Amino acid sequence: MSTGADTAAGVVLAGGRSSRMGTPKSGLDWHGSTLLYRTAALVARTVDGPVVVVGAPGQKLPELPAGIAVVDDPVEGLGPMQGIAAGLAAVADRAATAFVCSTDLPFLHPAFVRRVLRAMTAPEVDMVLPVARGFRQPLAAGYRTTLAGLITKLVAEGDLRPGMLFKHCQVLQLDDTQLLADTAMTRYDPDLESVVNINTPEDYAQAHGRAPAEITVQCFGALAGGGRRGARSIRAATLSEAASGVGLALDRHVVAALNGDQITRDGQLPLVSGDSVAFLSADAGG
Structure with a gap:
């Protein structure tokens, strides 16, 4: 190659x-x-x-x-x-x-x-x-x-x-x-x-104790119920933390789109300032 x-x-x-x-x-x-x-x-x-x-x-x-x-x-x-x-x-x-x-x-x-x-x-x-x-x-x-x-x-x-x-x-x-x-x-x-x-x-202690990055999270489709409608800013170091921040769990029913393109369920995926995460229902073809 x-x-x-x-x-x-x-x-x-x-x-x-x-x-x-x-x-x-x-x-x-x-x-x-x-x-x-x-x-x-x-x-x-x-x-x-x-x-x-x-x-x-x-x-x-x-x-x-x-x-x-x-x-x-x-x-x-x-x-x-x-x-x-x-x-x-x-x-x-x-x-x-x-x-x-x-x-x-x-x-x-x-x-x-x-x-x-x-x-x-x-x-x-x-x-x-x-x-x-x-x-x-x-x-x-x-x-x-x-x-x-x-x-x-x-x-x-x-x-x-x-x-x-x-x-x-x-x-x-x-x-x-x-x-x-x-x-x-x-x-x-x-x-x-x-x-x-x-x-x-x-x-290590000082770095680990810092607040995670501020990111934007939005839920779509069926996931937008329960007060989750609209974009919101939360602090999260990983995709799992972002999901938890809006009351979701990353399972087979939920997928995430990072910055509009990367589709993933990797809860350990690191998030940084400026990131935007959209949670979608996998059952709806998201």
């Missing part, structure tokens, strides 16, 4: 046990789901190509969304560079570019992913590196999938830091101002919280 010139993939690094967290971040609870599920599903709903999760050798991963492939990092303990290479190689025959991120980005927004990937359209650019909130963000960045070979070579030579890659390819850096020049970013992620990660139990 030839590489799609305009197709973007997703690569999510599951990561192993964190010394400061005391447990793998991938399995941390996130509103009835996990951080890994949330990140993988969000990337999958944003890109138009395949999504892979890269795990450490033998790592037991939590449940993943349907259609997400798992790739094993061939050698444990070499850091994110090797994982990036494994993920890029796994999708290189189906996508020209990929958004690569770590699993511990609980506030990652599709607007950020799209902003980064749009900057990859220039043919001379090998990597789009956000420099957000004062730091370079190689684990929330865009990569040409053809970089897999170069990264593998650098790792074999002992160059394990992402900074070494920057010296060998064409990197476009996007600072805060450039990122926020995008109107969707200004509206939905004005503080660039897409790059906020979790490194300590305190980070």
Whole structure:
């Protein structure tokens, strides 16, 4: 299969046990789901190509969304560079570019992913590196999938830091101002919280304790009875929370349309600010 010139993939690094967290971040609870599920599903709903999760050798991963492939990092303990290479190689025959991120980005927004990937359209650019909130963000960045070979070579030579890659390819850096020049970013992620990660139990507690995103929910057909008629704003981190917020359960009788196009019953599907969810009766052909 030839590489799609305009197709973007997703690569999510599951990561192993964190010394400061005391447990793998991938399995941390996130509103009835996990951080890994949330990140993988969000990337999958944003890109138009395949999504892979890269795990450490033998790592037991939590449940993943349907259609997400798992790739094993061939050698444990070499850091994110090797994982990036494994993920890029796994999708290189189906996508020209990929958004690569770590699993511990609980506030990652599709607007950020799209902003980064749009900057990859220039043919001379090998990597789009956000420099957000004062730091370079190689684990929330865009990569040409053809970089897999170069990264593998650098790792074999002992160059394990992402900074070494920057010296060998064409990197476009996007600072805060450039990122926020995008109107969707200004509206939905004005503080660039897409790059906020979790490194300590305190980070996790603070992030988990925040109110979920505000979304719009509307019920149609038979589901619009019982005071559910009309659009309303509620706060919900997942599709299940959104359904509960209007007194519904996601079962075989109910389906949801996310932002007018994605039809799903996945209760763990992550929701973000700006999302619109329409609940329909499956029995009525919804």
